Amino acid sequence: MTITEKILADHAGLVEVHPGQLISARVDVVLGNDITAPVAIEQFATLGADRVFDPQRVILVPDHFTPNKDIKSAEQVKKVREFAREHGTVYFEVGQMGIEHCLLPEQGLVVPGDLIIGADSHTCTYGALGALATGVGSTDMAAAMATGQTWFRVPSTLKFVFYGHLPPWVGGKDLILYTIGQIGVDGAQYQAMEFTGETIAELSMDGRFTMANMAVEAGAKNGIFAADAKTISYIGERARRPFKVYRSDPDAEYAAVYEFDVRNLEPQVAFPFLPENVKPVSQAGPVEIAQVVIGSCTNGRLEDLALAARVLQGHQVHRDVRLIVIPGTQEIYLAAMRQGYIETFITAGAAVSTPTCGPCLGGHMGILAKGERAVSTTNRNFVGRMGHPESEVYLANPAVAAASAILGRIASPEEVV
Amino acid sequence: MEFSGRVWRLGDNIDTDVIIPARWLNTTDPQELASHCLEDIQPEFNHAVQAGDIIVAGRNFGCGSSREHAPIAIKASGVACVVATSFARIFYRNAINIGLPILECPGGTGSTETSHQLLVNVENGRVKNLTTGEVYQANPFPPFMRELIRAGGLLPYVAAQIGRQQQP
Ligand code: SF4
Numbered sequence: 001m002t003i004t005e006k007i008l009a010d011h012a013g014l015v016e017v018h019p020g021q022l023i024s025a026r027v028d029v030v031l032g033n034d035i036t037a038p039v040a041i042e043q044f045a046t047l048g049a050d051r052v053f054d055p056q057r058v059i060l061v062p063d064h065f066t067p068n069k070d071i072k073s074a075e076q077v078k079k080v081r082e083f084a085r086e087h088g089t090v091y092f093e094v095g096q097m098g099i100e101h102c103l104l105p106e107q108g109l110v111v112p113g114d115l116i117i118g119a120d121s122h123t124c125t126y127g128a129l130g131a132l133a134t135g136v137g138s139t140d141m142a143a144a145m146a147t148g149q150t151w152f153r154v155p156s157t158l159k160f161v162f163y164g165h166l167p168p169w170v171g172g173k174d175l176i177l178y179t180i181g182q183i184g185v186d187g188a189q190y191q192a193m194e195f196t197g198e199t200i201a202e203l204s205m206d207g208r209f210t211m212a213n214m215a216v217e218a219g220a221k222n223g224i225f226a227a228d229a230k231t232i233s234y235i236g237e238r239a240r241r242p243f244k245v246y247r248s249d250p251d252a253e254y255a256a257v258y259e260f261d262v263r264n265l266e267p268q269v270a271f272p273f274l275p276e277n278v279k280p281v282s283q284a285g286p287v288e289i290a291q292v293v294i295g296s297c298t299n300g301r302l303e304d305l306a307l308a309a310r311v312l313q314g315h316q317v318h319r320d321v322r323l324i325v326i327p328g329t330q331e332i333y334l335a336a337m338r339q340g341y342i343e344t345f346i347t348a349g350a351a352v353s354t355p356t357c358g359p360c361l362g363g364h365m366g367i368l369a370k371g372e373r374a375v376s377t378t379n380r381n382f383v384g385r386m387g388h389p390e391s392e393v394y395l396a397n398p399a400v401a402a403a404s405a406i407l408g409r410i411a412s413p414e415e416v417v
Numbered sequence: 418m419e420f421s422g423r424v425w426r427l428g429d430n431i432d433t434d435v436i437i438p439a440r441w442l443n444t445t446d447p448q449e450l451a452s453h454c455l456e457d458i459q460p461e462f463n464h465a466v467q468a469g470d471i472i473v474a475g476r477n478f479g480c481g482s483s484r485e486h487a488p489i490a491i492k493a494s495g496v497a498c499v500v501a502t503s504f505a506r507i508f509y510r511n512a513i514n515i516g517l518p519i520l521e522c523p524g525g526t527g528s529t530e531t532s533h534q535l536l537v538n539v540e541n542g543r544v545k546n547l548t549t550g551e552v553y554q555a556n557p558f559p560p561f562m563r564e565l566i567r568a569g570g571l572l573p574y575v576a577a578q579i580g581r582q583q584q585p
Contacts, residue, residue, distance in 0.1 A: 362434075
C-alpha cells in the first residue's frame with residue numbers, strides 16, 4: 001500500500017484499502033476558518049449534537065478577512081469566537097493567529113500519520129509532514145465536528161520522482177508549478193500525489209509545505225511526502241501528540257509514475273488565469289506590473305521571507321509598484337524581525353502586514369484595480385482572484401516576486417543580485 | 418427524479434472564485450450569494466436565470482477553494498442541476514452534501530449551447546438535449562451517495578446516525 005492508503009486503512013480500522021473503496025474513517029483534526037466555519041456552525045446546530053467530538057481536535061482560525069475588514073466579517077468572526085468559547089475548541093485570535101496552514105504545523109497541532117480534514121482547500125499543506133490532509137466543505141466540517149468521523153473515497157496515487165540538485169533560485173514553488181504545468185489543473189483529479197526522489201530529500205520543510213499546498217491546484221485530494229529526518233527534526237519539539245511515520249511499500253501500486261529531472265529547471269511563472277499556464281521566467285517576456293504580494297499559505301514562511309530579503313537587500317521597490325509582504329504567522333514575523341528581513345523590506349519601500357490571507361483571495365489589504373497586474377507568491381491566478389475581474393495575477397516564487405518588485409516587470413532574481 | 422430546463426453553457430475549469438467571488442464571502446445568506454453568482458464571467462446570469470435552469474460545463478467544474486458558498490449560490494439562484502464533463506472533488510462533495518444534483522458526463526455534452534432545452538434523469542444518468550436530439554450518458558451515483566441523497570444530504574444522514582447512537 002501507499003502512505004495514503006495506509007493512513008486511511010489505519011483510521012478506518014481496516015487491514016487494507018483499495019483505490020475507489022468508500023470508507024468511514026476517524027479523523028485526528030477538524031479545521032475551519034472565518035469563511036467556512038460560520039456555515040458549519042449553523043449546520044452543527046441543526047444536527048442535534050450538543051458538543052464537539054473532542055475540543056482539542058477542533059481548530060478554528062479566523063484568518064481570511066482578519067483583522068476584521070468590515071462589519072459583516074466582524075459578525076462572522078464573532079460567531080466563530082463564541083462557538084469556540086462555548087465548546088472549548090482550539091482558537092487563535094488576532095495577535096496570536098497566523099494563516100491556518102502556516103500555523104497548524106508550526107504549533108505542532110498536526111503531526112505525521114494524521115488524518116486531517118479542513119474546511120479549506122489548502123488543508124492539503126500538511127501532507128508535507130507525512131500526514132493525509134484534505135480540504136472539504138462546511139457540511140463535512142459540521143458532521144465531523146459532531147462525530148469525529150467522515151467518509152472518504154480511497155484515492156489512487158500518482159508518484160512524482162524528482163532527480164538532480166536544484167539550481168539557484170529554484171525551490172518548492174517551482175517544482176510544484178512545473179509539475180502542474182506538466183499534468184494540468186485536473187491532472188491529479190481525485191488522486192493522491194506522492195512526492196519523492198533525491199531532490200525532495202534535499203528540499204527544506206518550507207519547500208515541501210509549498211509543494212503539498214498546491215497539490216489541490218492539480219485537482220488532487222492530497223499531496224504527501226514520507227516523513228524523514230528533516231520532518232522529525234521539524235516536528236519533534238513542536239508536536240503536541242505522539243505521531244506515527246508511514247512509508248509506502250516497495251510494491252505499492254501507483255496509477256502512474258512521473259520522473260522529472262530538475263537539474264536545469266528555471267524559476268517558473270504561472271500566467272493568468274490558471275496555475276497550469278506555466279513558463280520559465282526567462283520566457284515571460286515584458287510584463288509590467290503594479291503590485292507584488294509576498295506571503296500566503298504557499299510562500300509566507302521564514303525561508304520565503306529570507307529569499308525575498310536576499311534579493312531586496314540594498315534595492316528599492318520600483319516607483320510604479322506596491323510591494324506587500326505578509327509573514328504567515330506571528331512566530332515567522334518575529335523571526336523575520338530578528339533576522340533583519342523586516343527592516344530590509346521596509347527600507348526597500350515595502351508595506352509589511354500582520355498575518356492574514358488578505359489579498360491572496362481578493363479579500364482586503366491589497367486589492368487590484370481594473371487592468372492591474374500582480375506578481376504573487378500565492379497559489380491561484382483565477383479570473384478576479386485578487387480583485388477586479390479584469391486584473392491579472394502571475395504566480396511565482398518569492399525571489400522572482402522580489403526581483404519583479406524592484407524592476408517593475410516580471411524579472412529573474414539573477415537580474416538584480 | 419427528472420429535470421427539464423434551459424441551459425447555461427460554461428467552459429472548462431470554472432473555478433469557485435468565479436462562481437462566487439471572495440469579496441462576497443462575508444455573508445452566509447444564500448439569496449445574497451445567489452445575487453452575485455457567476456457575475457465576473459456571465460454578468461447577465463443572475464438577472465436572467467430562472468428556476469429550473471441547468472448549468473452545463475466542461476472539465477473540472479468547481480475547481481479551487483472549498484467554499485460551500487459556491488454550490489449554495491448556484492442552488493439558491495434556482496438552478497436545478499449541473500451537468501459537467503468532470504467536477505473538482507471538493508465541489509463534488511459539497512454539492513452532494515447540500516443536495517444540489519450534479520451529474521458527471523465523461524463523454525461531454527456535445528454541441529449543447531446556452532438556451533437549449535435539456536432533459537436530465539438523475540436516476541439512470543440519461544441526459545437528452547431536446548433542442549438537438551442528442552443523448553449523453555452520465556455516471557450513475559455509487560450506492561452510498563444515493564443513500565446520502567435519499568436522506569436529503571449529509572446533515573440529515575448524520576443527524577439520523579447521532580439519533581441512533583443516543584438511543585439506549
Ligand atoms: S493564504 Fe490564500 S490560499 Fe492560503 S488559506 Fe488564505 S486565502 Fe486560502
